[in-house]
Amino acid sequence: MLRRGELNKTSGARHKQSELTGVKGPLDTSSSTQEKPLLELHGLSTGYGETQVLWDISLHVMHGEVVALVGANGAGKSTLLNTISGLLQSWEGTIVFAGRDITRYRAERIAKLGLVQxxxxxxxxxxxxxxxxxxxGAYTNRAGSARAIAADLERVYMLLPKLCERRKQLTHSLSGGEQQMCAIARGLMARPNLLLIDELSLGLAPNIVDDLLTAIDNIHRQEKMSFLLVEQDVQIALERAHRAYVLEGGHIVLSGPATDLLKSEKIRIAYLGA
Amino acid sequence: MAFGQILVNWLLLGSLYGAVALGVSLVWGIMNIVNLAHGAFVILGAYAAFWMYTQLHIDPYISIPLTMAFLFIIGWIVQYTLINRVIRAPFLVTFLLTFGLDLLIIDLVQQIFTSDLRSVNTIYAGSGLDIGSTHIAFDRLIAAAIAIVLTAALNYFLTHTREGNAILATGMDRDAARLMGINIRNTYALTFAIGAALAGAAGAMLAELYPFNPSNGDAFKLRAFAIVILGGLGSPWGALAGGLVFGLVETVVPLIPGVGPGYDDAIAFAVLVAVLIFRPDGLLGKPFYR
Incomplete structure (x- = not known):
């Protein structure tokens, strides 16, 4: 199932349903029947100043799908997310979100469309x-009214009760886990269609990571929200995602269903140390 | 001089200083934009109030909303069309740009109004409350009240409104603010416009209280920056606190036997140096705002 450089085959936006349904991950509740991807990158390259960081990146995320983007430190994962979010301009290629070409959109406009990082x-x-x-987090007012935002706030507090206890506390005084919780909650307050989460597990104790991922599981199940998880911890990411892309030195070198990647010899040796 | 009178003079001068520094506290302390044209905005406010007083016969205190609206528009235009272009450049560029703007505005004002000393003489100038031997001039009392109202209003706006929170967020982390969907160009323009409006209000009060000419802006600019550092960056109440400390020094120092007037500036800035050494975040400053 593993394919090198899936980018050559993503054109035409025809993705086999079996790719989704064949997965037996913990998040496998998706029943997306949408034909067109929610997010589609095509031949994207970018960098900082003269230094190119990403080459010819193509990937897609379907409605209701959880996709992981894994790779070592410095592979260009955050650069890719920032390009999708509009904080960084792409040099080449296109980004299409919900049927709209957002390649040249500014970050604030992209957030308003429900593509939230x-x-x-x-x-x-x-x-x-x-x-x-x-x-x-609800600044874009995608919820529509003050009352809807208040309801969203209650829902988020229900999901992450610890935040409710400390709602009046300044966030710089929170622990790392609580801050990550707050950051994810802030992302949810934007009512995203697709939530990009950059390094959820970084610097957190394993049990806290589990709690956060369970919370995300619940959200995914209830809301049919799509996720693009960027992770250094390959094991965590592949256990939770439907599909995954492996980024290495600014190129996508592998992609496919997460379960297949978990079993892959190459991944086990390079990233899982087994 | 009686103790009561010194106290009153101090409080009134201090809160006026607070008003002059309030705009700097917002624009520099929270948004990190150094605006060297702040003094020019104060002068512009003073002349706007003066013009409305002589031409339209509106009392400077009554016309404050108009003065503020006028400066708000100028501030918006300056930020949106000029400073936004260099917002990511090294801060010296903003420094130079606003320095040039300061010269330009002062020279324009001088062209229009000449460099003669101007003053506004209201009918209630000189009258006031007399409590024992202590005289509280009405015009100064009103100025102090306006200063406190403006400080409270700015504080409320920043902490309790959506746009106010957007300003704080943009000041803390520009890119994270953009990820929230905040249009930072508009937020910068709004911040700068409010800062200019506050400078205008301070100018109107100065016009009411002191004779002035176009070159007075520099003294206020220098004091405003010192006061903001003294009070602490990022807090409107800090501007008022800094103003009060500065006012205290300027009121009390000339009364010290053997010192007399002339040293007040030197000692006020010495206090600033002392605060920077022993309490670098200022009196009410919040270090994480930077």
Missing amino acids: VPQGRRLFGGLTIEENLRL
Whole structure:
């Protein structure tokens, strides 16, 4: 099932349903029947100044799908997310989200469309309280009204009760796990169609990572939201995702169903140390 | 001089200083934009109030909303069309740009109004409350009240409104703010416009209280920056606190036997140096705002 450089085959947006249904991961509740991908990257390359970081990246995320993007430190994962989010301009290639070409959109406009990023290192507004951070998450007002935002807030608190206990606490005084919780909750407050989460597990204890992933499981099940998880911890990512892409030195070198990648000799040796 | 009078003079001068520094506290302390044209905005406010007083016979305090609206528009245009272009450039570029703007505005004001000393003489100038031997001038009392109202209003706006929170968020982490869907160009323009409007309000108060000419802006600019550092970056109440400390030094120092007037500036800035050494975040500053 493993294919090298899937980018050559993604054109035409025809993705076999079996790719999804064949997966027996813990998140396998998706019953997406949509034909067109929610997010589709085609031949994307970018970098900083003169330095190219990404070459010819093509990937897609279907409605209701959980996709992992894994790779070592410095492979270009965060650069890719920032390009999708519009913080960084692409040099070449196209990004299509929900049928709209967003390649040249500014970051704030992309967030308004429901393509939301939980950035690496949390990037909370440290001088503001949890609740203020969460309300800023709803800044685009995709919920539609103050009442809907208040309801979203209650829902997020229900999902992550610890945040409710500390709603008036400044976020710079929270522990790493609580900050990550708040960052994800802030992303959810935006009512995303697709949530990009950059390095959810970084610097957190395994039991906290489990809690967060369970919360994401629940959201995925209830909301039919799509996720693109960027992870250094390949094991965690592949256990949770339907499909995965492996990024190495700015190129996508492998892609396919997560279960297949988990079994793959190459992955086991390079990333799982077994 | 009686103790009560010194206290009153101090509080009134201090809160006025707070008003002058309030805009800098917002634009620099929270948004990290150094605006060297702040003094020019204060002067512009003073002349706007003066013009409305002489031409339309509106009291400077009554016309404050108009003065603020005028400066708000100028501030918006300056940020949106000029400073936004260099917002990612090294901060010296903004420094130079606003320095040039300062010269331009002051020279324009001088062209229009000449460099004569101007003053506004209201009918209630000189009258006030007398409590024992302590005289509280009405015009200064009103200025102090306006300063406190503006500080409270700015604080409320920043902490309790959606756009106010967007300003704080943009000041803390520009890229994270963009990921929230905040249009940072508009947020910068709004911040700068509010800062200019506050400078305008301070200018209107100065016009009411002191004679002024176009070159007065520099003294206020220098003081405004010192006051903001003294009070602490990122907090509107810090501007007021810094203003009060600065006002205290300027009120009390000339009264010290053997010192007399002339040293107040030197000592006020010495206090600033001392605060920077012993409490670098200022009196009410919040280090994480930077």
